[in-house]
Structures are given as structure tokens and as C-alpha cells.
Amino acid sequence: MRISKKITATLLLGSMLGSVAHADVTITTGKTIIPDGEATHSQDITVSNENLAFALAVESSAPWGVPRGALVDLAAVKNGQVDLDRIAFADFIPNSWSAWPNDRKSLKIIEDTSDRAVIKVSRNFGKVDISTWYTLVSGSDAIELKTVMTNHGKEAIELTSGFTLWPDAGTMFPAPGLKSDGAVSTDKTLSDRTVGYGRDWAFALHAPYFDRNTYGGRDMYLGHTLKAGESRTFDAELQVVPNGDLAPVVKAEAERRGEPTGTITGQLRANEGDVPDDAIVIIEKEDELYGWTLAKGGEYSMVLPSGKYQIYGTATGHANSEVETIKVEANREQTFNFTDLAAPGTLSLTVEETGSGIAKDARISIVKGQEPPVEFLGKRSFFTELLPVGQAEIELAPGEYRISIDSGAGFISQMKMLNVKLESGEINRRDVKIEQISYPNQNGWYGADLHHHGNILEAVTPPETVVRSQLAAALDLTFISEHDSTINYEVFSELSARREVPFIPSIEVSPSWGHMNPFPIDAGATLTADPSTDDVQTLIKDMKAMGAEVIPMNHPFNDYGYYTNLENNNVPGGATDNFDLLELNIAVDNEPTLKKARELWDKGEAMYFTAGTDTHDAWNQLSGSIRMMAHVEGELTPLNFAKALKAGHAYATQGPLLYPQEVMFGEHVQVGDIWTVKFVAVDGLKEVRMLSKGGKVVKTISPAEAPQKLELALSIPEEAESWVSLEVEDEDGSMAWTNPVWIR
Template sequence: MKPVLALTLAAFFVTFPLLAEREEVTSEIFHLGTKGLPEWNEFRSSEPHGRNLSVTFEAKANQEESTLFIRQDDVKQGWRVSLNGKRLGNLERFESKMLHTLKVPAKTLKDGENRLSIAAPTALDDVFVGGAFLVNKAREDALRQSFLEVRVTDSKGAPLPCRITITNEKDYLMPLQVEASPLVAVRTGVVYSLEGKTTAGVLPGKYLVYASRGFEYGVATAKVRVAEGETRSIRLSLDREVPTEGWISCDPHVHVKTFSGHGDSTVEERIPTIAGEGLELPISTDHNHHADYGPYQEAAGASAFFTTVIGNEVTTKVGHFNAFPIKKGAPLPNHETESWKELFKSIRATPGVEVILLNHPRNVHSNFSPTDPSHFNRASGESQREGGLEMDAIEVITSAALQADYTGPFEDWFALLNAGKRVTAAGSSDTHDVNRYLLGQGRTYLQCPDKDPANVDLAAACRAFREGRALVSMGLLTHLRVEERFEVGDLATKLPSKATARIQVLGPRWVDATRVVLYGNGLPIWESEVESAPNAITKADLKVELPKFTHDIHLVAIANGSGVTKPFWEIPRPYQHKSKEYVSRVIGATNPIWLDFDGDGKYTSPRGYAERLVEKKPMLAETLAKLSDFDSSVAVQVAALLTVRGVDLKETKAEAAWEKASPAIRTGFSEFLEASP
């Protein structure tokens, strides 16, 4: 998150040589927005200049095409830019800092006074814009004055697919002129290169150059100043920092504009972004389309870097569900139906499909959210829709569609687990873009052989997905073991009276971890603040003695830390949000270890215990007595079954009875009733 108080003119301003072709429009940075209605609470301390902007400046008439360069930050909506009443275009819909360029047609400028206007959209949007100047050349000519020649290798000197990020000294992404090629994907300030190199035309000035390759690698940086007419050569080396042996990096939610129809990444550009972010198993999930990125990968000579998978985001009026893998030539599932029962049946019948993933469960599309409280009880995990949610996995992190409160999707997942559903937590990007949302920022690590990224064992990867042998990552990687024998997806049996859990939190040097929480049945049973050593890869290595439970639990660890704000991997703001409070975080979460505390050699869910405790014709007093040794997650499920079997828990005598029960029972019953549609 960017503190408003730091957004001063000095923080935005950057100097360039005063070229003869350059004319200043304004050096000031303006905060535009709606007074009294900030988009985010962080903007409350900064009163906006207004909703619209009008700036006058002196210039000479342009007989040929010119270019407007304008700084912008935090732009989410469509802000219209005009010059002397002639529409030039929009600010870029991009919530990071960048120097944007707009074409100024010949004869738009006039001798003397000119007027730059920026008009607000109807939606709330706080933006920072200004620091504008004109160069009396077309963009491609203006950016042929100076060049940065960047080469990136691994520690052995071999070329490395990577992302090259070029900013000014204040981390504004800078406009680049790069020759088109199937080996690169280029956006303002960014080049993804399969060969680890680029020659970028830039304006003369001072620059920061970052080389990165996603979560598992370090970041190399260089400061450079390039004069007009000069070419500067930069050599950078990247090392892998985060150990992931035995785990495959997967982004199970990837789009391209070519097949999905929106976003900005073509299928050709997707290839260098996949390799440049270090993904090994990207799954193509374009909307209602079986997309195969394989031929484009082969054409770019990128077959050695990753294994492509044909998938489909089955996009309906009642939710979005990824299905994969899909055999070539398979028919489309029925995405017209509004029945979950029919939808899941159709997806399962699609040739090849082994995994169904529920996407962004709390997002609203077509006025529908799969886990909306109107039809989904967020305490008990019950759905009122026919057939219910019968997928294999659920996105708990979707980096291009984050929630203001990141815990919400986790809570929905915990509710499903407590309802007895074996659903794997997943992380994904859902990116449609080259740089607006980063591919693989949210990702899932699958436990399967990883020696050859060009030939990932897809059957093993899908099996790991279904069995919960998976880790969720957005900047951190959290491992969990019980008694040093049991890992995620395992059933832990014959546990000692004092069982211990070991939590390891890993991440590259450019992230930190600040907190770790251990959850039993979705309830926090242990938590700790952590402070990792500077530049440490292991952020935390903790041993925890587990409380003694009389019933089985599923055990999950979640770590978080401060969000990344640097432009090579900046965490985006939430896509849809009801709250105006947001704290950017990195997150690493495990899937469950299933703990057999009751010693019967199997795992019983909270729902399973509830079904034992609640008779077909239940007596409330007897049920409450039997429930006294269980936690609130079981109490929630008991309340749900009692309700189904005719007990009115809001009736005066019934309410008085359960309100006198143990704290766990009172909590569970209250949570169920509050969450009931």
C-alpha cells in the first residue's frame, strides 16, 4: 500500500535533460477524486484537488505528431484525457506508478495558451496524475534517443527467461521502445524475455533496472544513467532462492485475450510471461474455450521451460469453474445451465477432466456469488442450491481478484471442510494481462516429480490436487509437518499424547513474514508474530505442541507478511471490495493434515461427529450434553442438523437451553444462526 502522506511532488518528480523538443505542461502532481468519498480510507488524509483537472500551459503549434508524457498512479477506472478539446485517449487502467504516453495528432497544439483536461469516470476512483510534458516527436521516435541493453543470466552465465522491469528512481514504470518478437512481451516499463535480454529505447535520464523470475528467484538491480544518443549495457545475474524440490509450481487459472476476449495478453505474449515468472505447470482456462497454448510454446522455442495443460473456465451465471485437463477435440461442457447438479455432471463428463476448481468464490459475476450468504451458510458450509458445491478445489487466493479481507475465502473453505467435503485449497492468478495482474503471483505448489518441467507428470499433478497435497502461495511458501512424519494430505494416526507440529515458512529475500497462525477445524489454536533475519530464505521454523483434542481435527498453517510494493512484483489492490480498509500482504498457506485424535484409525469431520450426536428425532437437552466435549466447529454442524430435523433453535426455551451450555456450544450455535440465509 502506498501511504498518501508520502505522495509529494518531490517523490514524483524526475528530471530529464532539457531537450529542444520538450515542452513542460505541468510539474505538479494532482490528487483527483470525490471529496468526502474516498475510494480507500488511506485517502481520507488527502483532500482531492477535484474530480476533474484542467491545466493551461504555453506551447507552440505542432505541425507533426507529438507525444504527451504524463505520470499516473492508482488508476482503476477510465479517465478521459483531452488537449484543447480534442480527445487523446484515456489514462492507463493500471494501479501502479507509470509514465503514460498519448499520441498528440498534428495541429492539436496551438501557439500560445493550450489546455490539458482530464475528466473523471462516474465510479469512485482516487488517482494521482500530473508531471506532464510534451515531446515534439512521435512516441517511437522520442524513444529512439537512448538505449538500455540488458542481459540476464543464471549464476553459471547461461541466459535465463525472466522479467526485466525498468523504472525511474521513484519506481515509475517508464515507456520503452522494444522491437516486436515472439520471444518477448512488452508493456510500459516491463519486458518479459525468453532469452533473458532486451534492447530498449528510452528517454535520456536515470533508471533502475530490475531482473526477476517470479517467487522462487532473487532480484538483481542496477542503477544507470543514459544520456541522449547513448547506449548503456547492463549485465545482471539471478539465482534461485526458494527450495521447492518435489513440488511443481502451477497457476491453475490463466487467460489470454486471444481466446477470452478481454485483458491485453495475446497467446503469443503469454509464452514469455509463463517462462519469465518461472511457472512449470500453467493451465489455460479461457472462458468457455478449450485453449491449447502448446503450439505457441513450440513456435517460440519455449518447450523446455514448462508443460502446458488444456483447460476451460466454464463461465456460467451461477459461478466460474475451471476444468482440467481436457482432451483435444472434447465438446464444451454445458455452460448455459443454471443448475449446479447439471453443471457438475456436464463438466465431469468432459473427456479428460480430473479436477474442478471453484474460482474466486466471493466475487460477484452476473449478480451471483457462489458463497453469498443468501444461499450459502458460511458457518456450516451448506448450500441451499440443488446439488451443492461438488468441486475438487477452491481458490482461496486469486491474486488478480483479491478480497479486501483475505481471510474470507479461507473461511468459506474451512466451512466446506467442516461440512465433510474434501476440497483442496488453491492459489492462482486469474490474469488476463501481461503486467496489470502478474501471472503466477498467486500459485499452487503440487507435490509431484519436478525434475523435468517440460514433461510434468500430469496424472500425478492432478492426483496431488485432488488429494490436497498442495501448498498455496502468494509470496510465501508454508510447510507443515506433524511428528516429522505427516505432511499435507496425510492422515496422521497413532499420535502421542503430546503431538508436535513443525511450521516452516520460506520466501525469497525480497519478502518478509510477520505472522503465523495454526488452525484446527478452521479455528485458530496457536499463533505467533515472527521476525525473520534480514535476507533470510527461511522466515520461520517453529515447533508447536498441539492441544489435546478428544476428537479429530484438520490442521492448517497460514503465514503472512507485508505486501510487496516494488514494481517487479507489486501486490495489486482488491478487485471487488465492500470495505475501504485494506492491508497488502504476502501469504503462504497449507492444505490440511488430517489428525486422528480419537484413535479409530480414520478421520472424522465435524459433520461426521454431528451425525453421530444428533438423533433422527433429537432431544435438545440430550444432544447438548453429548456435545459438551467438542469444539465450536462440531457445534455449528450440530446446530445445522438440529435445524434440518425440526428443532427451532430460536424458540424461547430452546434458545435458553443452548445459551446455558459451554462457550464452544454457544459460539457454534450463534455462528450458525447468524450465517443462516
């Protein structure tokens, strides 16, 4: 390990921080000093001062196929000790999350003094040079970021570029006032910052250049045209706060913008006079959440830009105080006390199937009533316990609520709604009965969400919560696919075993040009290939060596999808036929994937479907909202489930259930054959469409009165060629897509 020439450098920082107001800036080379950090190579670099530490993956692999040299670790320094790494990635992206063709990299330490460290990393994006300067000054709580893009090509390029902040824990708070996610923001925002935060940390990306935002606040982009020979500069700051308080972030933004400010101060108390844990003051502006500050010991103080605000006090499980409308004036301090926070009540639920009394797993969500404005104060959705099944006790602010109970809702049952009133200090006990409408398992059909994350990289859901969420969705097998990691296999296997549910281990192999979810992976298997540098053939060979029965291509037509990048000549190694399934994904437009699958069927190629939600946050995303239903003969095991998908004995669904009788999907029929299929649509069956060669609709059935159950004797029409498949739509707009039945 190389340590920079300053005599004050130390791996833990503690000795130097205890006795000075401003500690020296240090640069260390080697495995990062940041606990849980991903920069582990002997040539990686960590930079630190008394407030923060960050690491550059000079030779360690960066996530999602990003070229080496990226900022992959970031932590606060607290009382002289480096805190945990809280990010997966926080660096510059040249063109959204598209493939990143790269063949060169250089790193240079520009300045290495006790007052200031400057590091320059240069990489290329095809014919565009990308140079980023990372600057840390003694006493600062922020990294200064500067990237210059220079187009050395002969053609202008349309790009979506900027800095990103992808935490591996906590929650995102996007720029206040942002009205859209994933598109150009045409609405004026109240800020040009995005924040990742938890109870005891907050990281803010200040990005004054941005004009659009994606992935829930993580990406701060500018849409621009980079002409041949032209350069463009992006300046930003990455601020680190050692707790969940946004007061330093709001103050830094006001100073950066040169805005006049005033100060608000005061006290927070519960209505019985106690000081609640996690007491905070919420700041709203123009009816949008603008920020918050912690009330330490019941006392708070916050600097705000001049203007009108609405403020109130709240705390974990407590009812909000009355809202104060205030006007902050430059250089003026005002006091506002909040002393009427009401203490929590408890909702105790038992969830059972109607008639049988069998305990049911369920997702419990607030539909109407007080929701925590800040994530670490509580969730909006909850799950019944892993054991005992069907039980939940939830502490909430007192008041009236409308609560949804989802136990496979939209698939095997309807959503149940409860109206409840909670009183401070009291328990409201409710028994919930769920009527199950269909029983797929009795017919050999089993469901799984085949693209789901836990808590690795940017995913934030602990393993037990993932399992509880998947069971609440009435899935029959649990599944996990972390980005380039198998670290959670053992805990997921153990949790699933407690409920005697088969667990499908997978891994999302994540190069920048196409993601793949091979499964099931052998116990103890690890990925040895490098998604950042290896070609598609090498990666597929390694996945097969891990024991995978099937290799699906995930979201194949999005920016980092295989077919998109194959068309753009960005797939190392070119085309391959060595994968088995195409993914239908709840988060993307599936029409290109459906079209591609039908084109392959036209050629007689047995490329079948997989389906998954790509859930990263099970509290705020719905596990199993799209799933694969597979017909498994004999024992339900991960291997047998995968074999059923490989044989085409499966369909993808957002709700409707299908029970084919004479012929299974993936098998053969003849023109004129009668094919009986039973349909179940909890929300009412709207339409059944039979498709054939070229995606042509050859038969449409629109039943009257949208029944929940219907049996159809479908004749294979003379105009059908090569194959037929079914599309099913329910009254709620939820779809099911089947694999083909081949025509002899």
C-alpha cells in the same frame, strides 16, 4: 440473412461510402459483418453508418452470463471498410457484475430509415424491467444509448447501475482525475468519460450520470435506490474514433457540456529535425493526464475547453520535450511547437543465476525514469525472450533509470535493482546476476498460477507474452483459462513445448452466478453447455466431459461468485457438491473463502485450495503473485499436478515456501505427533500460525530476526481437533495458507 429495406445497404459498406459525405444507416440481420465479431447467430443484428458498426447478440451468447440482447461487437469504419471488432462487451449492467436473474427478452426495431436507426431491447433483472434504446444517426461517430430501469417489485432495491466498456484489446484510460478504483469516487473528476484505445482505434463511453468507477475504467456506474414502482433513466454515448487520437473525444465532450473552447496547433520534431513515428502531444490538467492528440506528419491541432493546461510532445522511445504551461481561451487559436524530442537508446540485458551461470527468465520494469504516458508508445514492463533464455533488448527514451529485475522475486530470489543511463543511439549492455535462495523442484514441489488469461474477451496479453511472464515468475507449469473459450490451447501448448515446460489447459466457465476453472482439459475439447442459460449441474457435467480432473470454484464470494449467489438463490440448479477446489485469488478478499474452507474441514469434507492471480494484462499485473505449490510424485505432468491438488498435497502462497517432512498436507497425524516443516521466506519469516477446528489458532511461532530459512519441529497440540493447517507470514506481509493435515 435479412437486410433492411434501404437499397443502399451493403455488407462491406465500401460501395456506398466512396461517393457520399454521409452514408445511409443500415440494419442487417444475421451473422455480423464486423470481422472477429461474436454476434454470429442468424437472428443477431448489426447497425452501421459511414463511421462505425455495432452488433447486438440477439441469440448469440453474450460473455460472462449476460442475458442475450447485449452489444457485443463494435468497430470503426475506415475508408469504407469495417475494421476489426475491438470489444468484448459494451452495454448496460443493472447491478455491477453480480448475478443477472433473467427470464425474458424482446427486441423491436423502432426506426429504420436511411437517416436514423433506433432499436429497443427489453430484458428483466428479476422484478426490474430494463429497456435500452440504441440510436445511430447518419454522419454520427457515436451511438446514443438510453436505458430505463423500472422496479415492478414491492421492495426498494439498492443498485449500482450503468453502462460499461470492456475492450478486448488495447488499454483503458479512465475518467481523468479519478482517484480510486473499485469504490465511490469522492474526488471531483475532470471528465465523465472513459476510453478504451489502441494505436489505431479509440472508443469513448460518455456517461454524465456516473458517480463511481470499477475495473480500471471499464464500468461507469451510478449508485442508487430504485423504489417500488419507480423508474430511472440512464443516458450515454458510445463514440468511435478510427485511430488512437483523443482530440475528437475531448471536442465531443466539450460540445456535450456546452463548454467554451479554443484551439492549439503546432509541429513536433526530433532534435535532429526528423518527424518521429507515433508523435503525439500530451495534455495534462491539474497534474492529471487529460488527453492527447496525434501529430500527423509532425503537425497537430486540438480543440480544448477553456482553462489552464500543461502540454508537451513525445513519441515512441523518445525523450519528452520541455513542458509548456498554457491557458486556452475561448475562440482563440494558439501555436506551440515541440522540436527537441531526443531519439531512443537501447538497454541490452543478460540475466543469469549467480555461480552456475544458468540463464534466467525475468520481468524487467521501470521503477524510476521516463514511462510512456500512453500505452501504445511503449510498456513499463518487459520480459526476457522465450529463446534465447535470459536475453532482452529494450528501446527506451534516453535518460537515467532505476530498473527492477524480477526472476521469481519474493519466492526463490530477491528483486534485483539496476541504475542505468541511456544515451540516444547507443546500447548499454548489462549482465545481471540472480542469487537463487531455494530450489523447490529438488524437493518435488512445483508452482503454477491457476487463474490466468491471455487475449480472449477483455484479456489483452498475447500468448507468448503470457508464457514469458509466467516463466519470469519462476512457475514450473504454464496455465491458461480464457472465458468460455479453448481457442488458444494449441498456441500455448506449442510455446510451452519450446521450453519443455508442461502446459495446463483450462477454461473459465463464466455464468453470471459463479466462475469455474476446470483442468486439465482434453486437447480439442470445447464447451458445449451454455453458461448464460444452463444450470450448475449441466455445466459441471459438461466440464467433466471435457476431461477435467478437478473443478475449482473461482473467487467464490465476490459479486459473481458461487457462494454469494447461492446465498441469494441466484444459482440455477441450486447447491452442488460436484466441485473440488476453492480459489484464493490475489484480486479479492480471501477471508470469506478461508472461513468457508475451514467450516467444511470441521465437517470432515476434503475441500482443498487452488490459487491464481486472474491476470488479464501481464504487463500491468503480476503473474504468479499468488500460486499453488503442489508436491508431485514422479513425472511432472498437468494430470499429476491436478491429482496432487485433489489429494490436498499442496498449499497457496504469495511468497513463503514450505517443505513438510514426515506428513504431507492432506494426510493424517495424531495428537502428540511431531511434524517437522522447513520454511523459506526470501523477505524474512515473520510468523507461523497453526490453526485447528473453527479456525482457532492453537500455536504461534514468531522467530527472532526474521530468518530467511527455518526448520521447526511442530508437535500436534492436545487442543487440536479434526485438523490442523498452517498460516505463514513474511516480513513483507505476504502469506501462505496450507491445506489441512487431518487428525485421526
